[in-house]
Amino acid sequence: MVRYVAGEQFAFTATVNGYMMRERPATNIYMGGFFAESLLLAETGNAAGSIQIAGTPRPEQLPFFIAACDYTLLGEELYAASAYLSHQPVMLGGLKGQDFVKMLLVICLVLGVLLVTFGIGETYLGWFESV
Amino acid sequence: MSIWTKLETLDRRWVYLMVSIAVIVPFIIEAKFPISITPEARKLFEAVEAVPDSSNVFVVFDYYASTTAECEPMSRAAVRHFFRKDCKVITLTNIPLGGPSMSERVTREVALEYDKEYGVDFVNLGFKYGYVAVLSGMGTSIESIFPTDNSGTPLSELPLMDSVYNYDDIEFIFEVADNATAEFWVSIVNAQYGVPIGCGTTAVSAPKYYSFVQSGQFVGLLGGMKGAAEYELMMDQPDLAVRGMAVQSLVHLLIIGFVVLGNLGYFLGPRKKKRSAF
Amino acid sequence: MRTTVPIAVAFIAGMVVAVSYFFADESAIGWLRLEFLVWLIIVGGMTLALGVVSIVRVNWDAVKKRKEGWPYKVLTLVSVFAMGVPAVLPESWSPLFGRNQGSIYEWLFTYLDAPMMATMFATLAFYIASAAYRAFRARNAEATVLLITATAVMLWRVPMGEAFLNLFPGDIPYFLNTYIMAGANMAVQRGIIIGAALGAASMSLRIILGIERTYMGRG
Amino acid sequence: MSGVELFQIWLVAFATLALFSFMYKDNPFYRVAEHVFTGLSAGYYIGLTWDTIIVTQLWNPMMSGRWWLFIPGILSLLMFTRLSPRFSWVSRTSLAFVMGVTAGGALVFQLHGLVLPQIQSTMMPLWGSEGVGTLLLTIIMVIGVISTLIYFYYSKEHKGVLGMTARVGIWFIMISFGAHFGYTVMGRVSLLIGRVQFLIEDWIGSFGQIG
Numbered sequence: 001m002v003r004y005v006a007g008e009q010f011a012f013t014a015t016v017n018g019y020m021m022r023e024r025p026a027t028n029i030y031m032g033g034f035f036a037e038s039l040l041l042a043e044t045g046n047a048a049g050s051i052q053i054a055g056t057p058r059p060e061q062l063p064f065f066i067a068a069c070d071y072t073l074l075g076e077e078l079y080a081a082s083a084y085l086s087h088q089p090v091m092l093g094g095l096k097g098q099d100f101v102k103m104l105l106v107i108c109l110v111l112g113v114l115l116v117t118f119g120i121g122e123t124y125l126g127w128f129e130s131v
Numbered sequence: 132m133s134i135w136t137k138l139e140t141l142d143r144r145w146v147y148l149m150v151s152i153a154v155i156v157p158f159i160i161e162a163k164f165p166i167s168i169t170p171e172a173r174k175l176f177e178a179v180e181a182v183p184d185s186s187n188v189f190v191v192f193d194y195y196a197s198t199t200a201e202c203e204p205m206s207r208a209a210v211r212h213f214f215r216k217d218c219k220v221i222t223l224t225n226i227p228l229g230g231p232s233m234s235e236r237v238t239r240e241v242a243l244e245y246d247k248e249y250g251v252d253f254v255n256l257g258f259k260y261g262y263v264a265v266l267s268g269m270g271t272s273i274e275s276i277f278p279t280d281n282s283g284t285p286l287s288e289l290p291l292m293d294s295v296y297n298y299d300d301i302e303f304i305f306e307v308a309d310n311a312t313a314e315f316w317v318s319i320v321n322a323q324y325g326v327p328i329g330c331g332t333t334a335v336s337a338p339k340y341y342s343f344v345q346s347g348q349f350v351g352l353l354g355g356m357k358g359a360a361e362y363e364l365m366m367d368q369p370d371l372a373v374r375g376m377a378v379q380s381l382v383h384l385l386i387i388g389f390v391v392l393g394n395l396g397y398f399l400g401p402r403k404k405k406r407s408a409f
Numbered sequence: 410m411r412t413t414v415p416i417a418v419a420f421i422a423g424m425v426v427a428v429s430y431f432f433a434d435e436s437a438i439g440w441l442r443l444e445f446l447v448w449l450i451i452v453g454g455m456t457l458a459l460g461v462v463s464i465v466r467v468n469w470d471a472v473k474k475r476k477e478g479w480p481y482k483v484l485t486l487v488s489v490f491a492m493g494v495p496a497v498l499p500e501s502w503s504p505l506f507g508r509n510q511g512s513i514y515e516w517l518f519t520y521l522d523a524p525m526m527a528t529m530f531a532t533l534a535f536y537i538a539s540a541a542y543r544a545f546r547a548r549n550a551e552a553t554v555l556l557i558t559a560t561a562v563m564l565w566r567v568p569m570g571e572a573f574l575n576l577f578p579g580d581i582p583y584f585l586n587t588y589i590m591a592g593a594n595m596a597v598q599r600g601i602i603i604g605a606a607l608g609a610a611s612m613s614l615r616i617i618l619g620i621e622r623t624y625m626g627r628g
Numbered sequence: 629m630s631g632v633e634l635f636q637i638w639l640v641a642f643a644t645l646a647l648f649s650f651m652y653k654d655n656p657f658y659r660v661a662e663h664v665f666t667g668l669s670a671g672y673y674i675g676l677t678w679d680t681i682i683v684t685q686l687w688n689p690m691m692s693g694r695w696w697l698f699i700p701g702i703l704s705l706l707m708f709t710r711l712s713p714r715f716s717w718v719s720r721t722s723l724a725f726v727m728g729v730t731a732g733g734a735l736v737f738q739l740h741g742l743v744l745p746q747i748q749s750t751m752m753p754l755w756g757s758e759g760v761g762t763l764l765l766t767i768i769m770v771i772g773v774i775s776t777l778i779y780f781y782y783s784k785e786h787k788g789v790l791g792m793t794a795r796v797g798i799w800f801i802m803i804s805f806g807a808h809f810g811y812t813v814m815g816r817v818s819l820l821i822g823r824v825q826f827l828i829e830d831w832i833g834s835f836g837q838i839g
Binding site for chain 3: 636639640643644647648650651659660661663664665666667668669670671672673674675676677678679680681685686696697699700701703704705707708710711716717720721722723724725726727728729730731732733734735736738739740742743746747750761764765768769770771772773774775776777779780797798799800801802803804805806807808809810811812813814816817819820822823826
């Protein structure tokens with residue numbers, strides 16, 4: 001059952017913390033965008049003794065989830081997990097595309113570092129010029 | 132029940148009480164420690180110092196009232212520094228809730244210190260929705276994005292704006308932000324228009340922006356209240372941030388003490404199953 | 410009609426703004442881009458007003474049905490209009506109206522709204538302290554590395570802590586700033602920035618090409 | 629200190645203490661403050677939308693010659709159909725326009741303004757004239773960026789060379805997250821100090837003014 005709790009960040013947190021301490025869920029799953037309330041939820045869930053799995057693309061909240069949760073999906077792993085589980089072509093395609101460009105960038109990077117190290121990287125470096 | 136389990140189940144309000152005491156005590160017993168200047172803060176100060184006097188600059192108030200303690204000392208020091216150099220200060224904000232009010236209040240207060248005149252020495256453009264529209268639109272024409280200033284006066288009636296059409300007329304942008312808007316100033320304005328940008332941000336965002344300092348997209352960086360204190364010291368005009376830093380230490384040591392105590396309890400208390408986090 | 414028109418609009422708007430990057434501002438597409446950006450300010454800006462209408466509706470409904478805690482909802486409604494109505498009235502009638510210095514709008518923001526926002530965020534210091542004590546365990550090798558680095562940086566970022574670090578041989582603060590913050594941390598943040606930028610670019614492309622429609626909602 | 633200033637300081641102190649009281653227990657003072665806070669924040673948007681969008685960006689320019697601004701005017705009115713479940717599909721065009729323009733901009737600046745400069749500034753020489761410190765920093769940077777990118781690479785299982793690089797990546801990531809946590813703690817504490825600074829210096833400081 002999906003329940004609308006509150007529109008404001010800390011009103012939401014206070015209410016959900018109340019549920020957790022009263023109903024003591026076996027597992028808490030935190031997926032998506034979290035901000036300052038990440039630690040409050042994870043800490044209360046930890047105190048309520050639940051198994052906790054978290055995943056958020058926001059890097060500054062990950063240390064809190066890593067410390068307080070049992071399993072944590074880091075950054076883009078959240079999208080990779082949903083693509084893997086749902087097998088939706090759009091998501092898998094997006095992931096594949098980004099992976100391809102990511103590997104391309106790694107190769108460009110290695111090539112660039114080598115060229116620059118041997119002092120012949122000027123023109124190659126110019127291709128990446130943005131300003 | 133061993134001491135460790137008792138500690139583990141300690142009511143959290145005792146922790147809150149200890150934090151409150153640790154914050155209040157230094158206000159009564161002042162403990163002064165030297166504040167060191169990081170290279171990133173010095174780079175920003177020197178970049179602003181190198182801006183030619185009486186040129187047009189932006190000071191951007193991209194922070195909510197919730198992070199005033201970290202961000203206001205930075206925006207205040209920035210406006211002071213530019214007024215000292217007789218620069219024409221143009222302020223604006225991408226923050227809907229409170230942005231225009233704070234940019235107006237801080238700039239007018241500092242303007243009194245340097246008896247600067249509105250419309251001639253400084254102008255507040257206020258807020259417009261949509262950072263993509265605002266940031267890239269001003270590259271073509273500031274007036275099409277901000278037809279009037281924050282008080283509703285058309286730009287044509289403000290002498291300062293006679294010589295300002297778009298980014299080509301702006302020497303430097305000092306961005307004070309507590310959210311991702313700082314990244315858009317980098318990726319839109321600095322990348323496409325080449326205007327040098329200095330950034331003051333909250334401690335939560337500063338670690339991420341070290342990569343923009345290394346790539347030269349930010350000419351310098353202030354991180355949190357400590358960054359603001361460093362800038363105030365370089366301006367040799369200590370203010371809110373320097374006073375706040377003197378109080379900071381005790382709570383920090385308390386929190387480090389909690390981490391150590393918590394881990395002692397974990398290792399010496401009843402052992403829980405060890406699990407990998409991934 | 411319910412989907413093709415919005416997809417076409419998203420495609421045209423997206424392509425104009427993206428392609429105009431390769432053209433001068435004075436060109437026809439440059440002019441159209443600036444118009445679209447100004448239109449974005451107007452159309453997008455209305456979402457702020459949309460939020461206000463839904464808050465008023467939710468609270469008005471709770472008061473009408475005398476739901477639990479309805480007197481507090483009355484307070485919310487009073488606050489909305491106490492702030493909103495004077496701001497809309499013309500300033501020429503009285504300095505209390507409008508949005509400038511000395512208006513009710515400014516006064517309520519400076520002496521109520523702003524301090525309350527700052528206080529809500531300040532409570533985080535309590536929570537971070539209690540979490541540091543309760544939840545921050547060196548459960549495994551990775552969490553241990555995280556904890557050691559966190560403690561060192563915490564010490565370095567505070568004058569008293571930095572003075573303590575300077576008691577040790579070697580310049581620990583310099584090492585922390587140069588090789589941890591501007592070294593390992595910077596490299597990881599850069600990797601994440603690049604990954605996130607690729608993700609955002611691919612999402613933008615899916616929106617422009619109409620593949621991604623979830624923002625339109627159902628119905 | 630005038631009577632008005634005194635009243636203002638006590639009002640801010642009441643709002644601050646009412647919200648802090650939640651740390652002990654949920655109570656009527658907290659709920660009053662929280663509901664007023666929600667209302668004021670919404671009310672702020674009324675003044676802002678009216679002034680910075682409807683009057684100065686839409687109505688005045690439309691009246692002084694730019695008649696075609698009625699198009700975004702209509703699109704923004706259609707946005708309100710989102711509130712009725714039956715007609716919410718009408719607002720899709722307005723949403724599509726906002727998403728389209730933002731996506732068009734993002735497509736360019738995410739690649740041109742973030743990926744290119746970040747990749748370019750990682751291409752530094754591994755050895756050369758600079759001192760050992762700079763070279764060590766470059767090696768850390770290059771290895772850190774590559775291993776982080778590989779850690780978030782999903783098309784192949786993390787085995788062999790790929791697995792080893794990802795393993796290096798996770799250690800870098802842990803150091804970075806640790807540094808991030810250490811840095812964040814100071815930020816949160818500073819916000820509390822800002823409020824306590826007000827309570828002690830301004831509020832308690834004003835006790836002498838009374839009478």
